[in-house]
Amino acid sequence: MNNITKKSFYSFLALYLISSFIFLALAAYWFYTSQVAMEKNANFNKMNNIADIVSSQVIYADMSKEPFTLEKFDYGVVALFDRNKKLLYGKTLQNVDFDKSFYMNNGIFTLVSQRAAEHLKVKYIVVQSSQCVQNIKAIQNKIAYTVVLTAFLIIVIAIFLSYIFLKPLRDKMQEIEEFVKDTTHELNTPITALMMSTSRLKSKKEYDDKIVKNISISTKQLYDIYSSLSFLSFDVKSEKPVELDFKEVVEEDILYFEELLEKKNIALKKSLIECPIVIAPTKAKMLINNLLSNAIKYSNPNSIIKITTTKNSFTIEDEGIGIAKNKLEKIFQRFVRANSYAGGFGVGLSIVEGIIQEYNYSIAIDSKENRGTTITISFLYAKV
Helix, strand or coil: CCHHHHHHHHHHHHHHHHHHHHHHHHHHHHHHHHHHHHHHHHHHHHHHHHHHHHHHHHHHHHHHCCCCCCCCCCCCEEEEECCCCCEEEECCCCCCCCCCCEEEECCEEEEEECCCCCHHHCCEEEEEECHHHHHHHHHHHHHHHHHHHHHHHHHHHHHHHHHHHHHHHHHHHHHHHHHHHHHHHHHHHHHHHHHHHHHHHHHHCCCCHHHHHHHHHHHHHHHHHHHHHHHHHCCCCCCCCEEEEHHHHHHHHHHHCHHHHHHCCCEEEEEECCCEEEECHHHHHHHHHHHHHHHHHCCCCCCEEEEEECCCEEEEEECCCCCCHHHHHHCCCCCCCCCCCCCCCCCHHHHHHHHHHHCCCEEEEEEECCCEEEEEEECCCCCC
């Protein structure tokens, strides 16, 4: 992962995490406040219910002249006081503010009720409970555990999504890096040859056919690289298709590569007849140029290349290194090379496929490793 990809990855991750954590914090706060409000309301109802029960028991005992016994409640502690705030029933309670009806102090909720109406001299029914605070703490703990677990899951999901969403960028950056390396390597060979040949020509100060040929070959290699890059980078769709004879395009390209064929001592056998098609001239040249260039590049010295044209097809066959079966499906992908035998940056067949798809041609490849490759283009379904 290069610096640009890392920066994009961490930026996306940070943005995703920050927004997710803000949403999580707001959701947790809203849930906590709603749960606390519900718990406090439930706590008041429970304490109020206890006061109602006790008051009804006090009134009943007074009116029926039966002995009164203060019931114990699991939820809270109850004490009964007279009008002088003297304890009549229950346990002694501290810090009771008889002027308030419901309040909390030091984590304890206190409810003061006067519903006994001084039956059995009971003026105040006081209920105290700490259960609500304990329940709120339990809610806090549950929310805290849930937030931590959710945050962990968010981090895992964020990393996973970052890798998924940034994978195309990562792959494209890797393709670009490899493309730059391959292009640099491809440019290095002809440029070095040009520099050396020019230097030798200057030092000799006389015409040398071999040096001139090297200069010519290197210049053509540079032009081929430039043509491929220009075809990929610029809009060539504006060029209108015309009717032409593909045989003539092939013959011109053979002359263009004559020096390179001679340098590798490759024999070219051709069987050419008229092949009229409708295509943009530049694209017709790119078809044969890329296919013949690859055939020469991946052919061994002292081998044979066969080129055939019919009324509606073109075939080129070499005795080169061939293509492995597991790579045949990927060779048309841009920047993908079947091997590293002779360099290149994997755009030639991508250009060929693009032209074929544009004009609705069809292409067939038959290749065996160490035996050679045969490529046939059919023009039968070409667009007019």
